[in-house]
Amino acid sequence: MSDVSLVVNGRKVSGTVEDRTLLVHFLRENLGLTGTHVGCDTSQCGACVVHVDGKAVKSCTMLAVQASGSTVTTIEGLANGTDLHPVQAAFKENHGLQCGFCTPGMIMTSVDMIARHPEGLDEATVRHELEGNICRCTGYHNIVKAVLAASKTMAKGSKGRAKAAA
Amino acid sequence: MYSLNYHRASSVADAVKLAKKGDDVKYLAGGMTLIPAMKTRLSAPSDLIDLGHIGELKGIKVSGKNVTIGAGTTHAEVAANEKLKAVCPAVSDLAAHIGDPAVRHKGTIGGSIANNDPAADYPAALLALDATVVTNKREIAAAKFFTGLFETALKDGEIVTAVRFTAPAKAGYEKFRNPASRYAMTGVFVAKGKANGKDDVRVAVTGAGENGVFRSKEIEAALSKKFDAAAVEGVKVPSKNLMSDIHASADYRAALVVVMAKRATAKANS
Structure with missing residues (x-):
């Protein structure tokens, strides 16, 4: 067993876990943050993507102890009260989902992608960048549309705010 | 996953x-191969030593x-390093196409070569660039480092600390x-550099x-005559010692070697 302490969505948290505990299970079971999903368990689907120290990672492929000392943002940490994050709003607006299971990971990946491409995005880049996120419902048409729309909205808004939200 | 320390x-x-x-004991770098292998219990180390927080290994x-x-x-x-992009864009491009963005945020060059997956990308770059693998004990030429499927010249406890190479002209x-899986079914790295003053x-x-x-x-013989994609046209690569599996036969892979070499050369010349 090891002690783990993290800052999750701006809140200091700690716990004692088995060393083999995956970060995603710590988030879901110890912290009750069930917005982060386990889809495939083989590191391919991306439903479990969260940000660790500002970078999108697959939380099913990282131990909780590995992340100890880090700052983590999950899907629950994006919205500001009842104001959706621009990427969440764009997914809603463009109907970038059907069943919604992959959506938290899609959104966390998209927020990271937009932050890394301040110059803007095109469809080919979005599709390449979404390679690690699998949707089994709809195809990716509206998801790509949502990411492109969010990227435009965030470029229009102050760049500082977009970064802080990421 | 089995219990571990x-x-x-x-x-x-x-x-x-x-x-x-x-x-x-196993060393843990980015964990992008090791953790999935542990989850499926293909790998079950008693102890994991996390190298992910060692500053001297980064940069x-x-x-x-x-x-x-x-x-x-x-x-x-x-993938993002501007200085590397300026001298050897082929390596930046290779890194930008490993796995997906989340994997690229965690996976490391040291972890990739120490694991030596037969379908990993970096081993091809290191071998073609005549790179040197630096460990905490010695320096090993890439040609002597990769010894077989998931096998390297690393001894027990030895740690890869860096990779060094001279950027080739192309x-x-x-x-x-x-x-x-998005792993390479066949990947080809071509490099035109200098050795003893000659191409x-x-x-x-x-x-x-x-x-x-x-x-x-x-392919080397063909490209040595003329470093051009057209020079690879019609070259026969023997299928002996190539993999045959559910995804592709050895003959198919032999054909892919030629096609990928052509495309890689065109990229090198672009």
């Missing part, structure tokens, strides 16, 4: 010391044409991906060999 190393020396305890140095990449540098960092990498063309193939990465003499 986690240790976080603060330095390379600390990692070596920690590795002396425990029955079946890229470019001095003229000489490149040193710290073993703990992630694929995303390699280089390019192209792979044909498995549509599901030296080296071509390394990953994803296809039964014993992991290898150099293709046939």
Whole structure:
């Protein structure tokens, strides 16, 4: 067993876990943050993507102890009260989902992608960048549309705010 | 995943010391291969030594044409490094196409080569670039480092600390991906550099060999005459010692070597 302490969505948290505990299970079971999903368990689907120290990672492929000392943002940490994050709003607006299971990971990946491409995005880049996120419902048409729309909205808004939200 | 003991190393020396305890100790770099293998219980170390927090293993140095990449540098960092892009864009491009963005944020060059997956991308680059693998004990030429499927010249407890190479005049990498796993079913790295003052063309193939990465003499001979995609046209690569599996036969992979070499050369010349 090891002690783990993290800052999750701006809140200091700690716990004692088995060393083999995956970060995603710590988030879901110890912290009750069930917005982060386990889809495939083989590191391919991306439903479990969260940000660790500002970078999108697959939380099913990282131990909780590995992340100890880090700052983590999950899907629950994006919205500001009842104001959706621009990427969440764009997914809603463009109907970038059907069943919604992959959506938290899609959104966390998209927020990271937009932050890394301040110059803007095109469809080919979005599709390449979404390679690690699998949707089994709809195809990716509206998801790509949502990411492109969010990227435009965030470029229009102050760049500082977009970064802080990421 | 089986139960294990986690240790976080603060330095390379600390990692070596920690590795002396425990029955079946493994070093953990980015964990992008090791953790999935542990989840499926293909790998079950008693102790994990996390190298992910060791500052001395991170970073890229470019001095003229000489490149040193710290073993703990992630694929995303390699892909984004402007100095590396300026001297050897082929390596940046290769790193930008490993796995997906989340994998590139965690996976490291040291972890990739120490694992030596027969379908990994970096082994092809290192072999074609005649790179040197630096460990905490010695320096090993890439040609002697990769010894077989998931096998390297690393001894027990030895840690890869950096990779060093001289940027060639031209280089390019192209792979044909498995549509599901996205690993290279065949990947070819071509490099045109200098050895003893003469042009030296080296071509390394990953994803296809039964014993992991290898150099293709046939493609090297063709490109040595003329470093042009057209020069590879019609070259016959023997299918002996190539992998045959559910995804592709050895003959198909032999054909892919030629096609990927053509595309890689075109990229190198572009």
